[in-house]
Amino acid sequence: MNQPHTEFSEFHWLVEVLQTVDIGIVVLDMEYNITAWNSFIENNSGVDSADALGRNIFDVFDDLSEQWFKHKAETVTQLRNRAFTTWEQRPYVFKFKNTRPVTGVTDYMYQNTTFIPVANSAGDVENLAIIVYDVTDTATSKIELGEVNDQLALMSRTDGLTQMLNRGYWEDLLAKEFLRQQRNPREHSLIMLDIDHFKNINDTYGHQVGDDVIRAVAKVILDNLRATDFSGRYGGEEFSLVLIDSDQQNSFQLAERLRKKIEQTAVPLPDGEVFVTVSLGVAGWKPEMSEYAQWIEQADQALYESKRNGRNRTSLAP
Numbered sequence: 001m002n003q004p005h006t007e008f009s010e011f012h013w014l015v016e017v018l019q020t021v022d023i024g025i026v027v028l029d030m031e032y033n034i035t036a037w038n039s040f041i042e043n044n045s046g047v048d049s050a051d052a053l054g055r056n057i058f059d060v061f062d063d064l065s066e067q068w069f070k071h072k073a074e075t076v077t078q079l080r081n082r083a084f085t086t087w088e089q090r091p092y093v094f095k096f097k098n099t100r101p102v103t104g105v106t107d108y109m110y111q112n113t114t115f116i117p118v119a120n121s122a123g124d125v126e127n128l129a130i131i132v133y134d135v136t137d138t139a140t141s142k143i144e145l146g147e148v149n150d151q152l153a154l155m156s157r158t159d160g161l162t163q164m165l166n167r168g169y170w171e172d173l174l175a176k177e178f179l180r181q182q183r184n185p186r187e188h189s190l191i192m193l194d195i196d197h198f199k200n201i202n203d204t205y206g207h208q209v210g211d212d213v214i215r216a217v218a219k220v221i222l223d224n225l226r227a228t229d230f231s232g233r234y235g236g237e238e239f240s241l242v243l244i245d246s247d248q249q250n251s252f253q254l255a256e257r258l259r260k261k262i263e264q265t266a267v268p269l270p271d272g273e274v275f276v277t278v279s280l281g282v283a284g285w286k287p288e289m290s291e292y293a294q295w296i297e298q299a300d301q302a303l304y305e306s307k308r309n310g311r312n313r314t315s316l317a318p
């Protein structure tokens with residue numbers, strides 16, 4: 001005698017809960033017409049439940065991908081299995097505005113969603129429920145963390161003063177290129193370049209001007225290499241370059257071009273300008289080299305020969 005009343009109050013209580021929870025609930029029939037629409041969906045879509053009920057979901061959300069949605073829904077109802085989508089696979093199913101204070105990361109609510117087949121008492125699937133979780137906070141912090149990590153990765157590869165590769169990363173690239181050379185040799189060359197009497201620049205004009213000189217030399221190098229070449233700041237006023245598909249003789253010519261351009265590059269001073277010269281050493285790759293350090297060593301020896309012979313010149317490794 002009490003049974004119907006209990007069931008009714010339980011139902012009422014359940015509906016109350018569904019209206020209050022902080023997740024979205026949409027229920028559709030097999031023709032994709034809306035049969036339930038809770039307050040969360042109402043508030044975020046701006047469509048009242050009274051207006052939504054009975055309407056087709058694709059009319060209410062005209063940017064909902066019909067093909068994708070139907071495929072998902074059919075899989076769920078035919079297999080009688082739940083299915084999930086995460087914001088990483090698809091940022092949102094229903095396009096709701098992001099209600100958070102401006103994050104700069106997203107204009108829309110990131111959502112995880114669950115598709116649930118709903119069977120009647122006879123066991124036939126007659127409805128499809130879609131549960132929507134607002135995961136904007138998690139998603140934005142994960143995206144921001146990813147951006148910070150990218151930034152850190154870039155910083156860990158780059159020299160702060162010149163924006164060239166730093167020595168560690170340049171050597172990593174050299175090590176990889178060296179391994180490729182051992183398998184499939186080509187005519188690559190390595191150049192070491194050092195600013196002449198740089199200590200005098202610092203001592204005469206101060207470290208600020210010294211830094212400007214280093215930046216100016218780096219710019220000439222970067223502006224004159226091919227996209228496939230790679231250069232790094234090897235030490236304070238020393239730079240290292242790998243020229244791809246350039247034999248020792250061609251690389252000597254490029255080194256001379258760099259040397260002359262740097263010699264003609266004026267670095268501004270508060271009251272005038274200063275010019276510097278550089279010394280260079282060029283070493284082509286040789287099959288007898290068993291490790292990349294020997295390649296650097298050969299270019300270094302050629303560089304020191306340039307220094308010994310009076311600087312502002314290029315020497316070739318023997």
Ligand SMILES: Nc1nc2c(ncn2[C@@H]2O[C@H](COP(=O)(O)OP(=O)(O)OP(=O)(O)O)[C@@H](O)[C@H]2O)c(=O)[nH]1
Nearest residue numbers: 194195196197198199200202207208210211236237
């Ligand atoms: N301003 C500035 N100076 C630096 C930096 N890194 C290294 N140095 C200076 O570079 C100078 C290098 O001097 P040395 O190794 O004696 O060589 P050099 O004076 O160039 O003489 P040679 O190479 O023989 O022609 C030192 O005084 C270092 O303090 C930097 O990032 N900025």
